[in-house]
Amino acid sequence: MTVPAPGPRPGDPRPGAERPVAALRAEVDAAVTALDALDDRPVAEHPAAFERVHAALGRALGAGAERE
Template identity: 65%
Template structure:
């Protein structure tokens, strides 16, 4: 058995598909509120959703 090396770039364990799916659904649900917000806030909202989707999909790989 080998000891882990500090800074070893091993990927974290993948999360269960159900957890990833829940995170994706939560991110997409956040888009529903965009229609009720001023247009000036849309870009920031889309960026938050994009970040959340990226994190969820990365965690599931």
């Protein structure tokens, strides 16, 4: 019996879809900058903004680990 090799996890970048550091930095900067507008937004919208920042940071950190 053979065991299949694991495939990519959900959210993993596709092979060959490496993004340049500048693009990742811009994505993180945009997500963090959007937090400045939270004072004017309903509290119910805050979790989605934090999730966007978390996702952007995760992608940037994951890309950094792949470059090592």
